[in-house]
Amino acid sequence: MRLTRRHGGVAAAMMAAALAVTGCTTTSQGGGDGEGVPQELTYVPAFFPVSLDPHSFPAEEGTQVAAQQTLETLVTYNDGEAAPLLAESWEYSDDELTLTFDLREDVTFSDGSPFTAEDVKASLDRLIELDKALAPLFDQVTETRADDDHTFSIVTSEPLGTLLASMSLVFIGQADEMDDDAYWSAPIGTGPFVVEDYVADDHVTYSKNEDYWGDPATLDTLEMVNMPEVAGRITALETGEVDVVSSIPPDQVSGIEGQDGVEFIRDPGYLYYFIWFNNNEEPFDDVRVRQAMWHAVDIEGIVSDLYGDGAVPATAPIPQAAFGATDNGAYEYDPDRARELLEEAGYADGFQTSMQWPREGGPNIRSLGQALISAWAEVGIEVEPLEKERAAWLEDFGSMNWDLNLQTNATATGDADFTLNRLYTCEADRLGYCNEEVDDLLGQARNSLDPDERLELYGQANEILWEEAPGIFPADLMNNVAYGSQVQGLELPPTNRPYFSTVSIGE
Structure with a gap:
């Protein structure tokens, strides 16, 4: 039996309000071991997000983890190679000075508005103009261009072999909302989750994006909670109050490994x-x-x-x-x-x-x-x-x-x-x-x-x-990450920023 979570009352109240509108249930209707099990997961990150704005805080791990559940990038990047996400394909031209992306045409933001090249342009322009930690990666960029609704180009002063890798960190928001501080307190994205609530230093609550363009998330609710004390995190994991804890300190690992009902990954x-x-x-x-x-x-x-x-x-x-x-x-x-x-x-x-x-x-x-x-x-x-x-x-x-x-x-x-x-x-x-x-x-x-x-x-x-x-x-x-054995499908990428769209709760 799973115990009541730290923010269970708050999350339940918010979800109830949302479900009254959408008519959805909080219980997975899929098959497998998780059939009939509430698809709700609570995650304790190593660093709680100081903001949900990944352009203003591009080097903060907590912000990146929180943002990537709801905002997406054109590509992902691993082992020296880029893979498609919001972009289907790309090519260089003009003596390798122009990189052009063909964008997916079946994507909308979670509020139903269309995703276009203008959103990509506005997002990259804002990240560069804010001149934070990632801005130097784009020093050679001379022009960003929305060629049409589904074609976006970047022009550089010289060939830039790192551009695809750098674009894997540019999260795409809505062009019309770029300068609205309220938007960045709960950004609307194209990703598998929707931000329901963010309270600084306390929690972020997400619900499933029912209209996600890709494979939909299994989880109905994802909650990130702030637990500064390591001992408190580990106890909460052991008692079932939380499901996943990131970055167990080395001196605490021996107490986690081999625990009945707890899994541990280190990569x-x-x-x-x-x-x-x-x-x-x-x-x-x-x-x-x-x-x-x-x-x-x-x-x-x-x-x-x-x-x-x-x-x-x-x-x-x-x-x-x-x-x-x-x-x-x-x-x-x-x-x-x-x-x-x-x-x-x-x-x-x-x-x-x-x-x-x-x-x-x-x-x-x-x-x-x-x-x-x-x-x-x-x-x-x-x-x-x-x-x-x-x-x-x-x-x-x-x-x-x-x-x-x-x-x-x-x-x-x-x-x-x-x-x-x-x-x-x-x-x-x-x-x-x-x-x-x-x-x-x-x-x-x-x-x-x-x-x-x-x-x-x-x-x-x-x-x-x-x-x-x-x-x-x-x-x-x-x-490393530790999690309850009821958690299925969790992977730990080398960025140490887990995605939860493929995670589910089993028996």
């Missing part, structure tokens, strides 16, 4: 840790200091102790699951070499600095920070820990008011360009690092439509970044 993903140096400031403008701090740390031992099977030591500046990753080998743990490099750089007696990280920044982030600080102390580097609330950390991070910065990041498109070109070019200037050779390699990779050529170019750029150490890249994190 490689696009999430990883890095420690950035402020390359603009002394002593981190000296490559020898940066290399010394990497040699001073037993990365393999720390990752094994803190994460077990939940992470692997990184061998590139991007996770190995991403297209374009190469194995550069581990930085050798060699404290004596670290001391030699410090002496060569003029810091034989070490130095003092500080490292910031966000309090809710990733699994075991505080323990990771403390382990790094302890290792650096052994070679004479005294590092002050500065753990901050996320809002304060973001403000300091954006203004480069930091010496070292510890955080998680994700190669969201699954293509190396998303991380390397966006973060490590001279023009990006995200951490004060600049190498014109890296810029040239990444520029060639971005302009090439040949996957093999792009892999070769990414490999060369990875090697330089690994050697010059603008940051330390300790670990690729494994994605």
Whole structure:
């Protein structure tokens, strides 16, 4: 028997009102093990959405997960290849400077209004104009064009081999509603679910889109709830109050695995840790200091102790699951070499600095920070820990008011360009690092439509970044999700952003 959920009363009241209008029932009428079982699922994400607007918050995992249940993109992208979604096909022309999409003609938004190329144009234009984290991916775009209702074109100043991957992150909303804040509090999309209610820091409730153009969802109701405390999430899963919990911390996994009635998935993903140096400031403008701090740390031992099977030591500046990753080998743990490099750089007696990280920044982030600080102390580097609330950390991070910065990041498109070109070019200037050779390699990779050529170019750029150490890249994190055995059809993509359109509730 399933227990009453945290927001069961609220969700039930809203669904009752909706059903009074639609005349639908909340019980699946399909066959199989779930016949007659209420198709209602409660999901606890690792990061609750700060907004449902994926253009304003394009790098926030919580917002992306929430938005993709109701808003869709032209294509999906995985393993270096694009697949159709709202676009049926596409082709390059004009010496590969124009990418034209043929859009599906059988698609409507959940309110019944038609989906057209104007919606695509307005969505991409808004994302670029807002100039948030994804805008640099479209720097070479010179024109967006709705050629007719079902044909959309993007014109670039030079060939852009990453454009399809980048378009997999452009969620399509309604053109007439782009500038309406109220629309983005419950966006109307073309996807398999409809937003019924969003309460910041509390819950998002969805109902099934009965007129979805593709295979309809089995779930009648999907609810995302905010449970900040890990222990509370796990208890709620065990008691049946919730059905799915994302990103179980490594130190809690042993208590989940093998639990009767609970399933656990762990797979490689696009999430990883890095420690950035402020390359603009002394002593981190000296490559020898940066290399010394990497040699001073037993990365393999720390990752094994803190994460077990939940992470692997990184061998590139991007996770190995991403297209374009190469194995550069581990930085050798060699404290004596670290001391030699410090002496060569003029810091034989070490130095003092500080490292910031966000309090809710990733699994075991505080323990990771403390382990790094302890290792650096052994070679004479005294590092002050500065753990901050996320809002304060973001403000300091954006203004480069930091010496070292510890955080998680994700190669969201699954293509190396998303991380390397966006973060490590001279023009990006995200951490004060600049190498014109890296810029040239990444520029060639971005302009090439040949996957093999792009892999070769990414490999060369990875090697330089690994050697010059603008940051330390300790670990690729494994994605994981735990769920009740009644949940069927749940998959965990490398983005760590599950779709629920194929999920159902069984006996």
